[in-house]
Amino acid sequence: MIPELIVDIVSGVFLAIGSFFLVVGSLGLLRMPDVFTRMHATSVSDTMGAGFLILGMIIQAGFTLVTVKLLIILLIFFFTGPLTTHALARGALAVGLKPVLFDRNGRKRAKEQKLVQEFGVVEVRDQPPARPTDPARAEKKAAAKTRKPAKSRSRKSAGGKSSGGKSPGGRGGSSSKR
Amino acid sequence: MMFAVAAFAVLVSLGLAVIRALAGPTVFDRMVAANTIGNGAILLLAVFGFLTERPEFLDIGILYALLNIVGTIAVLKYFRYGDLGHRGGEEPSQ
Numbered sequence: 001m002i003p004e005l006i007v008d009i010v011s012g013v014f015l016a017i018g019s020f021f022l023v024v025g026s027l028g029l030l031r032m033p034d035v036f037t038r039m040h041a042t043s044v045s046d047t048m049g050a051g052f053l054i055l056g057m058i059i060q061a062g063f064t065l066v067t068v069k070l071l072i073i074l075l076i077f078f079f080t081g082p083l084t085t086h087a088l089a090r091g092a093l094a095v096g097l098k099p100v101l102f103d104r105n106g107r108k109r110a111k112e113q114k115l116v117q118e119f120g121v122v123e124v125r126d127q128p129p130a131r132p133t134d135p136a137r138a139e140k141k142a143a144a145k146t147r148k149p150a151k152s153r154s155r156k157s158a159g160g161k162s163s164g165g166k167s168p169g170g171r172g173g174s175s176s177k178r
Numbered sequence: 179m180m181f182a183v184a185a186f187a188v189l190v191s192l193g194l195a196v197i198r199a200l201a202g203p204t205v206f207d208r209m210v211a212a213n214t215i216g217n218g219a220i221l222l223l224a225v226f227g228f229l230t231e232r233p234e235f236l237d238i239g240i241l242y243a244l245l246n247i248v249g250t251i252a253v254l255k256y257f258r259y260g261d262l263g264h265r266g267g268e269e270p271s272q
Contacts, residue, residue: 012180019187022221026191029198029214035206038198042214045191053184053221057228069236073220073243080247084213087251091258092206 011059018052025049034100035092039085046081050074181229188225192218205257209250216246 025045032038054074061067192215199211220239227235256262 008180015180015184019184022191022218023187023194026194026214026218029211030194035204035210038207038210042210045214046217049191050217050221053188053225056180056184057224060228061233066233066236069233069240070224073224073236073239076240076243076247077217077220080243081217084247084250084254087254088206088209088213091254092204094258095206097204097206 007059011056014052014056014059018049018054018056020049021045021052022049035097036089036099039088043081043085046077050077181225185222185225185229188218188222192222209253212253213246213250216242216250220246 022045028041054070195211195214199208202208223235223239227233
């Protein structure tokens with residue numbers, strides 16, 4: 001029969017690959033900016049991570065009842081992953097969540113916006129949405145808006161300029177006002 | 179030995195998902211994180227069964243997988259229709 005060392009090595013390699021994909025998927029879940037992209041990141045750990053982990057355990061188990069149970073778990077994963085993702089995406093769209101189509105500096109991502117407009121799922125906003133994840137920054141932005149309401153409009157018309165050129169101008173304007 | 183590494187990786191992934199579930203701004207972020215936590219718990223049960231050489235944990239894993247899908251769909255239905263007894267179907271708007 002197959003020597004045990006080879007079985008251990010092969011199953012260990014599969015377990016290592018599965019662990020890697022699991023951690024990568026969870027990191028994506030933590031780092032991504034949006035519900036939809038977070039779902040995308042989760043699918044990595046649901047398919048590749050779980051698949052490789054269960055494959056490694058199947059190789060370790062051999063032809064037993066344990067293998068059948070592991071295959072049942074794998075089957076459940078393969079059917080429930082797309083199902084829950086689909087339900088989540090439809091629910092999020094029905095409630096009115098929209099994909100974030102701006103990068104970190106507030107610039108538009110032209111390719112994604114064009115793609116979304118072609119699909120016609122959501123209308124594309126001109127303004128980056130307020131970030132609910134960062135309360136300190138939201139408070140600061142709200143305070144700035146109450147202080148000078150015309151400033152935000154001028155920043156919007158400035159559009160794709162670099163943020164480094166914009167912020168000293170805004171600071172100078174506020175000091176001159178004071 | 180590799181089973182211990184795999185169990186540790188599953189625990190790390192569960193921790194990251196818990197952070198997202200606590201921090202997630204909308205309820206759907208929390209649901210994505212809860213789904214990930216459920217899948218991680220199933221994998222942790224399976225790996226822990228192999229680690230302690232007691233494969234009976236796999237039965238609990240199967241049960242937990244079935245409960246996980248039912249729970250996720252139930253919560254999503256509640257947040258979409260506002261009622262668990264809703265007949266479903268498409269809304270005219272959207």
